[in-house]
Amino acid sequence: MVLHIPAGRNGLYLGMVPEEAAARHPYAPITLDHDMDLAPEAGRQITVAELAGLVADTADRLWAAGVRPRDHVALYKSHNFDIYVLACAAARIGATPALLSPALDGETVTALLDRLDRPHLITDPGKLADELARAPLADLTSRVVLVGTDGRPGAVSLADLAGSPRRHPVRLAPDAPALMTHTSGTTGIPKLVVHTARSLYGRFRPQQKLAALIRERETYAIHVSFVHSRMFMALAVVLPKGMPVVVVDDGAPEKVAPLFAKVRPGFVETHPNSFMEWEELVDHPLRPLANVKYFSGTFDAIHPPTMQRLLAASRRHKPLFFQFYGQSECGPLVGRWYTARNAGRANGRCLGFPIPGMTHVRIVPREGRRPSKQHPGFIEVMTDGRAVNYYAEDERFERELNGKWWRTGDVGYRDRFGRIHLLDRAVDVIPNVESTLEIEDTVLGRLPELSELVVVPGAAREPVPVVSTRNNEPLDPLRWRQAVVEFPQLADPVQLPLSELPRTATMKVQRIELSRRLAARTAERSA
Template sequence: MRPQQPLLTDRGFYLGPMFRQAAERHGPVFVTLDRPLDVHPGLGVDLTYTVLADLVDELSAQLWEAGIRPAEEVAVHKTDNVDIVLLTCALSRIGAVPALLSPGLAGPVVGRLLERLHTPWLITDRAKLEGPLKDVDVAGLVRGTLSVDDAPGAVPLEKYAGSAPRRAVRMHSREPALITHSSGTTGLPKLAVHCANTMWNRLVPQKAMGWPTRGETAALHMSFVHSRFYHLLGVLLSFGSPLVLITDPDPANVAPILTRHRPGIVETHPNTFVLWEELADAPGAPLSRVRSYGSTFDAIHPRTVQRLLDASERRAPWLIQLYGQSETGPVAFQWFTRRGASRMDGRRVGIGIPGFTRVRVADESGRSVKPGSPGRIEARTRGRILTYLGAREQYQRQLDRGWWQMGDMGYRSRWGALYLIDREIDQIDAVHSNLEIEDTLMSRLEELREVVIVPGADREPVPVVCVRGEQALDPDRWREATADLPTLAEPRQWRFEDLPMTATWKVKRVEITRMLAEGAVA
């Protein structure tokens, strides 16, 4: 009798062995950084798959020697850099559960998230402990604090340098494997618990989408604490793609790197793509060899898509947009080409992923509505997280017989295409779609860096605008651009840097409304 095989043993996406498997399969493919690693600055910025695989093995040995064991939760909260990724993979390699907390979180928020974890370890640095975490009782919330540098009150990882190598630990595919957090646009971020099986169900369709560009050099500027980054990394490593990993999105920093490497794949946050519009005609043509742009986390403005595609000299470049959230992974997708971008509807976010996701629009009773009728967007997906850590009831409230409430309002066309109207919490009665007006204004006023429509004190639509170069908004051009739009309040001009943002550069609209109510000015 043949021995019974464990179920789903091959259906798990494990972060720990990613770099080693890629190095064994593809060899020393180059990986370029824009700043040295905090955990090993002496390595410089020109690395390889093999170097990073060795470093992940070395870090996992140090973390084990420090006392971290399988199934233990480990919060990673440090200054933004690529070593967040390496620490995550090293923790996964020894069976621990990385809990990735954005470098941009305020100290008190980090403290509350640490409370929700199960007496975790903390990996951090001097900048965090002496900065945002200065007034947080870190010692009372964690079982031990490790630092990538010489931070006071923490044990330096360097203390365990030279530790004996450890064999990799493989946890069951339905056990918690990774914890990330939601964007926090409407309040305290929620801790999303992923397992290797749900992550595999997100990885497979993304591999299929990436197949046409396998092997192309990929330039990425993305949040290193977001699950989307790890899935894209898994796709690119499996194809042996050279990598350019960018921490600082300033065009002055990015342009020379892209000009040097001529990437065929570029992915970043939609708001960063707006910033990178100026790279379209930059000296050296840094975007001239791009074959595929990737955009996720939020809808992208049509103007931005057109400029990016026009900057490429490839015969038929495209931009792929993924619609989803941390809790579900991508649930809908679509491609834009040069021809389609000129007439694209920025509210169209695509169709469900065949075999992996289904999308519907439902009324308040949970019944599907007719095509063209607005309602609540819901998704059914194999990639849904296991739970919200410390908020199980909130997780259950977002489920309706297996359908996950995305928190967005939208509608579907006769042919099944999904259109996004607004976040439920952001809707304004006097406006059909804030997002649609924003797209229109961005297309009509090329000087805009960002425009956000939020409800004012009397629920009137208030435009908050940011102008490139911090120039003053031209009132005549504004009046002309808004003449045929719903009546808007007088625009409030802010600096882009003053907009409250998430780790993925999503604008915190609820926070802006609160700031306006408290009298915030330009």
């Protein structure tokens, strides 16, 4: 039975976020750097009220296409802000959107569709003709819903369902599945992470409290993956505040510079690796970062030199850089902020403190040793924002549970002040290396010509530094040796263009895949 309950402290209902925000700030502007495939006629400048209307209209069309409460709706289409619209529309009528990254290959998507047990599939002609060309969609899905007008026979086009009867929103019980996202899939087929309205509210609360500290109505610019839960949490916070929003799809510095020079954002959020790329904007003649008061990263720790350079580009009084550590399964867990004065001296491995009253962190010994920098322990967390399952993989999820505690997969320690230090992912630990991430922080701070540095295990488990330079300039061997003199265990560096580094949807380098590629290249040369 579908339960209709009011939104509030029991849960965060994504399908209602735009409508509830529009009731408070209908004319707040949303700027896009691209046209929506779903509604190209909407243009690149819309209001919150227009967004709410688009979500409601799309929900009506999805109902007309046969989508019903508690149905699974797999979303796999080209990267575009309309992914947010489509997901909210599905949630508005009580369905569960499952967001699949556009970067996933057809084989992986086929496996995930099979796991979802005949979901509705929302896709586009490009994906049908390319990645899904050989997928047995008739067997894998209940129906194919198309964003666009041309496609295969049997697909339902949303464009043909214009004018569908209006449907009232459906709010399911707060512990019913409300959203599925997926993990990076660095070790195989990604896991489908199940969020509920209650767990989404658990991760929404700390972000709402942080936003309440920002009194100014800053223009908020965001560049994160549209299939990541962070996009949905971010807009759930800023839309009700009436903050002007700028949604960035193309994060190339040469595209961001004129956009930011025009909209002058006061709050900027993106992935750590995108922040690294945006270091090019620091000295840009358009001064695109001059009005930024707040920078924020919520995916991984950010290298201190990057924070220092970006803060130096701001002309605002006492700009701040917020750094949060979190996971897809749990949301934000630990955080701290930096100023222009202390960012350069920061210990990049120190993530800060758990969020008071909302998240709890403990360090569990590995191999019976007391956790320390030399012998890091497993980081475990307890939070109301934790997801409830991996869909169709209950045992896999339960393996990471220790009672109410969730094992993050990272290793680290707690210092005498109670701050959490993250040293590595457990699967990335290399013998004779205290922290690959610490090495990367240190060397990147010494060599500004590097755009990326990743230390991964080689064929003999030796630490291999993989470097990318700005503009693909050759690495200076002498400067490299001087920069790594205190890390004699490092093998010779391997230089690759930034574009050749395998990445996740959130722009993190896939270390295991990178290590595999290096091993394959070594084997080819030895053959």
